[in-house]
Amino acid sequence: MVDAKILVIDDTKSVLSALEILLQFEYKSVQTLSNPNQISSFPDLSKIDIILLDMNFSAGVNTGNEGLYWLREIRKKAPHISVIMMTAYGAIDLAVKALKEGASDFVLKPWNNERLLATVRSAHELRKTQKEIHQLKQKESNLKQVINQNNNYIIGNSKALNRVLKLIRKVAKTDVNVLVTGENGTGKEVIARELHRLSSRKDEVFIAVDMGSISESLFESELFGHVKGAFTDAKENRAGKFEAANGGTLFLDEIGNLSLQMQAKLLSVIQNRTVVRVGSNKAIPIAIRLICATNCNLNQMVLDGLFREDLLYRINTIDIQVPPLREREGDILILADFYLNKFINKYGKQGLKMNQAAQEKLIAYTWPGNIRELLHTMERAVILSEGNVLKPIDFLLEAKNSIARENHPCTLEEMELLMITNALDQNEGNYSAAAEQLGISRQTLYNKLKKSK
Template sequence: MTDAKILVVDDNKSVLSALEILLQFEYKSVQTLFNPNQISSFPNMEEMDIVLLDMNFSAGVNTGNEGLFWLNEIKKKSPNTSVIMMTAYGAVDLAVKALKQGASDFVLKPWNNERLMTTVRSAYELRKSKQEIHNLKKKESNLKQVINEDKNFIIGQSKALSSVLNLVAKVAKTDVNVLITGENGTGKELIARELHRLSARKNEVFIGVDMGSIAENLFESELFGHVKGSFTDAKEDRAGKFEAAHQGTLFLDEIGNLSLQMQAKLLSSIQNRAVVRVGSNTSSQVDIRLVCATNCNLEQMVADGLFREDLLYRINTIHIEVPPLREREGDVLVLADFFLKKFAHKYDKPGLRINNVAQEKLMEYQWPGNVRELQHTMERAVILSDGNVLKPTDFLLHAKPMQSLDHQPLTLNEMEKQMILRALDQHDGNYSAAAEQLGISRQTLYNKLKKKHE
């Protein structure tokens, strides 16, 4: 017996009885309604798999308008329920009208039992297909939401960062290709995700691809997909990154690492917004927002013959340069505080803070690895900390030697500041010990530091 729920609506009790007897041996639940007005208050209509609905209920009326009205009412309550229309007055135009308004089929009275049962089975299969599609769309929507969930944030208050974010907000509303450049660790992927988050595609997927990690022999398969049997390990059809990003955003990171041969193949797909899977001759159109990123100087690479000029023009409609951390005045401590709270919570070390001398050390450092280096530095400091206060010695930074007087000498103020910070660093922030080493009083040392921050 099929686990389906069927509702029969007809003002002829003989018809209701006949259909109930016919259907109950094959379907688990068969209910009947004599009065169509009860449809509006019928409980759990969305659980009905099939409704057999008469088209005429008033004596002497055979236009079918009553049935069409109740068809629309059922569809409002339960769009995926299959509705089979029944009438003793067959007319092709009426059948077509019912099908256009959402009916799944049409049955004439008196019916042939075998033909009617076949119609009901087909309607049930249609209902199941619609339900599966609905469930798949719901799962897809949930999956996209999880994939696009904000797990990282763009932190900072500097003018340099604000300028970039203002540009991102303007560009995000369009579908133009964007090239993001900047040093390693500056947060190029975060900028790409912000472009996606602010775009009309925000509810679709964001697909990121590290171009530097793709082997040349797998390049086409990874980006454009392949068909079963196209090469040794191709055991099934597989969509590439372009197709996976359809209607969403495709982010190609480290695009400067591609060989000229791979650049040529990529250019064709970007120009045509279409891909051909490996082993196939069929072209598939893709609707994507393309965002690329690199830490390379692509214009210099073009001059050196290492990057295609036509590809650069294609990906570079809008250019966004992400500033290094050393140029984001004031953001070092903002980011350090953010990472401190994040890792203090992660490693269950509440109440941690950074003392003033350690803050000076963080601000003086040039951060060649940018935000990524600062993040790793803060995580390491939190993990290895013994007390509630992080001191200069808790931060392991790459030592930067004092500049030689033979090469762009520092000013006296800059040299004095470096000497003071170095002395404080060597004595774990102890002002008295640092002052003694420098040959000045503790109050003088404190005043000099205060003056340099004014």
């Protein structure tokens, strides 16, 4: 017994009885209507899986126009139902017209029982397939919404920020490649997400990739995918980040940390707009909006032979420079209030406020870690607060700076961080060069920085 609902619509009672008897042994629910005018008031029509619909209801009329009319009405109310047309007049042109109008099949009266049952089974399989496709599309839509969810907001009204927002609005509607530059912690990914949100791809997926966290050995597999058996751990086919972002936006953060070898592979994909999975020879076309970000001076890296000039031209059609927090006059307190309220709700510290002296301290601070540092500072202050008022002493900003200024680290981790910071300063933010100077791998350097944040 197939779990499907069948509805038969015919003005001849003997036809309704015969079909009901034939179908009831194979399908869970078989209902009949002798008047097509009842379709408009039929309860839960969308829950019907298959309709067998006569093409002629008026005596002496055999044009099939009545059936086509009711087919259109059914398609309006329940477009996913499989409709099989029935008629004693088997003109080929009428059958073709019914199929063009959306019928799934066509049977002639008198019918052959086995052939009719086979037609209904095929229509049921089509209905199941359409349901599965609809469910997959719904899941895909829901997944995109989850992936694109982002609790980071562009907050502030400073002139420096408004200049950036104005540029974003101009660029977002195009598909040009964008390079977002700025110091660590300025919110480059937030800018990239805003570009995506305002673009024509806003309903598609936004994929962010931290290039600094991908080892050179896994670079191609992570970005371009692989086929089963391409290497030891390749137990199944896998799409890379470029394929996953197809139709949407791909954000490559820390682009300045790639080796020249990885840069060459990336350039080839950007130029050809195709990817080839590791272990395959098949080129897969991709249609993405590419946004890259870095805190490095790529122009200087080109002069030093550390970054390919042709790759820079490819990713740098538009350069959006994100200002550091110290240059966003008036935004520090706006951001501080936003994060204060956020963490008040998160940690249940209702009624907590900052006094005037604390606000002045935040304004006077240079925020070398930018918005990221401000966020962590506010969270720490809220967690450790003991009263209802946050005072200057609750923000340990000078103490944090004094370690770097006096060059007297107190722990091994602080000493490592100081050495890494100095190496990065000496190499103008280039991770590969700093790692080589320190005698460690770029991945190790990157992991230590991540751990310290």
